[in-house]
Amino acid sequence: MPKVIIHDAIDEAGVDLLKSRADLDICEVARDDDDTLRREIADADGLILRYLPLRAEMLEASTRLKVIARHGVGCDNIDLAVATARKIPVATVGDANAVTVAELTLYFMLAASKKARHYDESVRRGEFLVREAADHLELYGRTVLIIGFGRIGRRVAARCRAFEMRVECCDPYIPQMEIIDAGCTPVADFAEALPRADYVNVHVPLNDETRHLIDRAALARMKPGAILANAARGPIVDGAALHEALQSGHLAGAGLDVFDEEPPRLDDPLLSHPATVLMPHMGGSSRGAFIRMATRCAQNVLDALDGKLDSSFVFNTEALD
Ligand code: NAD
Numbered sequence: 001m002p003k004v005i006i007h008d009a010i011d012e013a014g015v016d017l018l019k020s021r022a023d024l025d026i027c028e029v030a031r032d033d034d035d036t037l038r039r040e041i042a043d044a045d046g047l048i049l050r051y052l053p054l055r056a057e058m059l060e061a062s063t064r065l066k067v068i069a070r071h072g073v074g075c076d077n078i079d080l081a082v083a084t085a086r087k088i089p090v091a092t093v094g095d096a097n098a099v100t101v102a103e104l105t106l107y108f109m110l111a112a113s114k115k116a117r118h119y120d121e122s123v124r125r126g127e128f129l130v131r132e133a134a135d136h137l138e139l140y141g142r143t144v145l146i147i148g149f150g151r152i153g154r155r156v157a158a159r160c161r162a163f164e165m166r167v168e169c170c171d172p173y174i175p176q177m178e179i180i181d182a183g184c185t186p187v188a189d190f191a192e193a194l195p196r197a198d199y200v201n202v203h204v205p206l207n208d209e210t211r212h213l214i215d216r217a218a219l220a221r222m223k224p225g226a227i228l229a230n231a232a233r234g235p236i237v238d239g240a241a242l243h244e245a246l247q248s249g250h251l252a253g254a255g256l257d258v259f260d261e262e263p264p265r266l267d268d269p270l271l272s273h274p275a276t277v278l279m280p281h282m283g284g285s286s287r288g289a290f291i292r293m294a295t296r297c298a299q300n301v302l303d304a305l306d307g308k309l310d311s312s313f314v315f316n317t318e319a320l321d
Contacts (some may be wrong), residue, residue: 001025002045002305007037007052010071014048014294021302041065046301049078056082067091067304069297072284073098073151074233075315076206084316091300091313095151096292097284101231101257102155104283105201108229108255109144109160111277113137115253118274137252139163145170145197147190147213148204148232149179156201157184168193194221199229206233216241224250231257231283243269246276257283 003025004018018026027044029037031052041047041062047054050071059065059082068083068090075090083090111117114136122130144160146153149171160167161183169179170190179186187193190213194200200222204210214228214237222228228251230237239260245251247269256270257279270276284293296313303309311317 003027003040003043004046004048004301004305005029005037005040005044006048007031008050008071010048010050010297011290011294013291014071014298017295017298018301024305045305048297048301051077054078054083059083059086059088062086062088067301067309069300069304070315071293071297074205076233080316084319087319087321089304089309089317089319090315091297091304091309092315093293093296093300094313096296097286097289098151098155100286100289101152101203101283102159104257104279105152105156105203105229105231105255106159106163108231108257108277109139109199109201109227112227112229112253112255112275113139117277139165139199142166142198143168143196144199144201145187145190145193146184147171147200147202149174149182149184150203152231153201153203154178154182156203157182160199165199168197191218191221194218195223197223197226199227201229202232202236204232204236206236211235212238214238214242216244219245219251222251225252227251227253227255229255231255231279234259234262239268239270243273246270246273251275253277255279257281 001023006028008031018024027040038061043064045064046067048069048071056079059079065088068088070092073092078090143166146157146169149169157167157169167184168187169184170187176186216238219241242254253275255277258281262281264271300313311320
């Protein structure tokens with residue numbers, strides 16, 4: 001009987017989908033129980049994985065694995081080279097949580113523009129007259145630069161257009177007509193567009209090219225008073241340089257769902273800075289997204305075991321050859 005490991009809890013909807021198949025042995029492994037995982041992976045046929053770093057040693061201990069179904073979009077916690085060499089496809093959840101991350105990005109843009117933390121705390125302290133400052137901003141009529149026009153970036157673009165913003169997008173890896181057809185302006189070089197953007201949002205994967213894409217030099221090129229949102233991966237932005245840019249007043253605010261180190265250290269100055277709006281890496285984790293992600297990764301496992309895994313969900317398609 002094929003064995004499927006669910007590592008770390010997923011929504012019941014996904015577990016129920018797997019259980020609807022009588023011919024499966026389902027093995028649920030708790031988040032920190034590495035010993036059980038190491039033992040069970042040896043003869044497992046499928047693995048549903050959330051955040052655990054799945055390194056070479058663990059993959060090499062498996063003898064029958066036919067699919068790793070990531071409960072998420074990124075694959076940076078998996079040793080892809082080893083998975084591919086062993087012909088194990090790594091499947092992700094497609095756009096199951098794209099709208100969730102897109103909404104969080106709009107929340108960051110709005111919360112930073114409206115100085116949500118400052119005015120909320122002022123009202124609670126009885127300082128109603130702070131309203132005289134009227135120094136919060138509108139999205140209307142302003143320019144946003146979206147870096148990465150994939151599943152999330154294009155949903156952010158559509159929502160920004162609904163706010164009547166001017167939307168510029170940089171993604172050299174897709175046909176530029178897709179950006180134009182979405183009513184946005186393509187830019188070839190994001191650095192060139194930084195000085196005119198009131199908002200900069202990153203929606204690219206983390207890799208060697210994008211690590212510190214927003215570094216000290218990029219931050220310096222940003223328009224004074226601009227707002228940065230990162231709901232992609234922490235290391236895409238140089239956190240220390242971002243703090244300097246906020247501290248000097250060059251940037252007006254930043255929304256961060258992700259950090260260099262997670263969880264961030266309590267003495268990370270971005271945590272105490274008044275111009276940051278923070279979330280604990282849950283941009284893709286709403287109630288609805290959890291159900292969609294759990295059912296998608298369970299379906300990916302079932303499809304892989306049936307030999308009909310949809311390649312559009314597979315990250316390392318070479319493993320399907
Ligand atoms: P996607 O693969 O659909 O889109 C990424 C886009 O970035 C692609 O179109 C690609 O061509 C483009 N790109 C790659 N390198 C680029 C570069 N150097 N410059 C400009 N564009 C570049 O991915 P997605 O589903 O939109 O997700 C984007 C990222 O968001 C993921 O890689 C993941 O790290 C992150 N994410 C975070 C959460 C969260 O909880 N905060 C949830 C889901 C995804």
